[in-house]
Amino acid sequence: MKEFKLPDVGEGLTEAEIVRWHVKVGDLVKVNQIIVEIETAKAVVELPCPFEGVVAALMADEGETVDVGRPIISVDDGTDAGPGPVSGVSGSDSERGAALNDDMVPSLPKEERQPVLVGYGVKMGTAKRRPRKPSPTGSAEPPARPSTEPSGEPSARSYAEPVARPSAEPVARPSAEPPTRSSAWKSEPVLTGTEAAVETIASPGRGAILAKPPVRKLARDLGVDLTALTGTGPQGSITRDDVHSAIDAPPAPATARAVRAGADEERIPVKGVRKATAQAMVTSAFTAPHVTEFLQVDVTETMDAVRRLRQLPDFAEVKVSPLLLVAKAVLVAARRYPMINAAWDEAAQEIVVKHYVNLGIAAATPRGLLVPNVKDAHALSLPDLARALGALAETARAGRTQPAEMAGGTITITNVGVFGVDAGTPILNPGESAILAFGQVRDMPWVVDGQIVPRKVCTLALSFDHRVVDGELGSLFLRDIGAMLQDPLRMLAWG
Incomplete structure (x- = not known):
């Protein structure tokens, strides 16, 4: 199995958009056969395949912008390269996976862990659980429970959404161990109780919006529309400070025309x-x-x-x-x-x-x-x-x-x-x-x-x-x- 990474087809190219695939999964491709059209900052370029074999996977969608060096197609050339990268983590999924808590990915045996391209996907084999802080009563956290879930994308388990309390009274922890807090979210206040995973909100005008469940609950309680905010957290996620800033912002002048919801507007990505x-x-x-x-x-x-x-x-x-x-x-x-x-x-x-x-x-x-x-x-x-x-x-x-x-x-x-x-x-x-x-x-x-x-x-x-x-x-x-x-x-x- 071989992967073809997006090459630099021009001086200093850093990214390109997938315009059109000329092949699909299961197709037989030959060396130098045109497999995809990409649009760089200067032109549309046709890329030939450097391998011969059967298309195993298309790792980028049409219309997606891909960084140079990222695999875009996998070709089965008859050789066994061993287990590949974590399935289901590519493109935008990998970016979301990088923002998720490391402990949300189940552990794999050492011999099954495979490195992936830097910056894409979850790094298997290097994540370690951080020790839990002792509870206010002095008792230690229960040991980590081994995971029995298959490798790949974190499962869609349900996590309790904690509510921030004004008092310093600790909240009782559940018996089942929650995932640890990812270092990617250090800008957020540490919550007592079960941590919550990052989730996305579908917005017709802006696409997916990243926000953690506690932030979404805070926005609901304060009557703030998250789709109208610009996130300042990692990967553009919306934080508590963003929600409070929206409350503290001065109201628009009475003479200002209200912004329409987008039915009469069109947004064209500049790329x-x-x-x-x-x-x-x-x-x-x-x-x-x-x-x-x-x-x-x-x-x-x-x-x-x-x-x-x-x-x-x-x-x-x-x-x-x-x-x-x-x-x-x-x-x-x-x-x-x-x-x-x-x-x-x-x-x-x-x-x-x-x-x-x-x-x-x-x-x-x-x-x-x-x-x-x-x-x-x-x-x-x-x-x-x-x-x-x-x-x-x-x-x-x-x-x-x-x-x-x-x-x-x-x-x-x-x-x-x-x-x-x-x-x-x-x-x-x-x-x-x-x-x-x-x-x-x-x-x-x-x-x-x-x-x-x-x-x-x-x-x-x-x-x-x-x-x-x-x-x-x-x-x-x-x-x-x-x-x-x-x-x-x-x-x-x-x-």
Whole structure:
């Protein structure tokens, strides 16, 4: 029996979401067969199986976020690896098991105890009962009663729920020994009498809520809704202090609108690409001093050039759009002004000038904003650049963009014109110093040779990192792009 652990498919990956399983228990799998799709902070990745055999167990559910290094599938390859980890403890169950009292897990013979992955499941073979404190009368606690329950998830035994008493009078202990108090709950006051296990409360708006029975009873007595509280205890569990804080909190102003129960609201978990994008944009916006400049351009000649290119045999099987010539203009201008293609190295306090261009194209996908880039775009001919842009867009729409395709970008274009938008103030892709927003092309009155005539006009917006690019450089770069789009022949003259 072999277990396949979630690997690090990207630099520094710590977790990933299980998107879709391609196999089920009982299926025969071969080496390098695709078994699962996972979503990292950057892309959806297909994972192949490194073993051959029969699927014994799927150890993570679709939609579950799994840490790197945790087993996600067990394959029976015909070898006997001995007893496996404690059954029934995986995923969220293992997290709950870690929070439970160690003494709630029955003891196993030494030869049956197996170590499990650190941080997941109950550690068998290392838990020891702590000695009981003597009772007020001086009598010792009765010895531990050996367990006859099978290994695995703690049984659903019923535990008495003690009621905290204002007096110091001890409560008589039952004859049967209760489980000892777990060190994970040291923040709670020590209760006299039978200890209670942690239990969960189902909440449609928030999922499972951890709370111990005494805390739940306290909340009922005080009229506090536990589903409205945010726990501060281990694993987000609700403590007595959380309940008392809710009582002590000042009442909301009378004019405040009551929060609805959730029937008219929807909560979308922030994870995967959307989470990574949010973190990257916040980091970029508050570390790089952004400056944005705008330029309106008459692109009538560019639109004519696009129509003529579509008729050439070299472009017969590729998509030719205005974005192709915008991308070419950016590449030519970047060669004329290399500092626009540089990056700020905060750790080394250096500016890194890159003499190659990995051209990023921002793509809106159902999974969120992706910015894959065309590697070494500066070295491509115009037909090859058109093919590369087409393949990039097709892969992004299909949700198959890989992390490597989004790494190493040097400068980015975002085409907001496809949404009918004239302009915007784009945020830099982290690690880059410039991003160009290409607005919609529309008919506008324009002065040509002293006459007002209708022309095809668009707005360009260039955001740049003012630590690397000063106002003059940014203006020259944007001006040259506009000049090439106004007269595409300049691309030949300058390129």
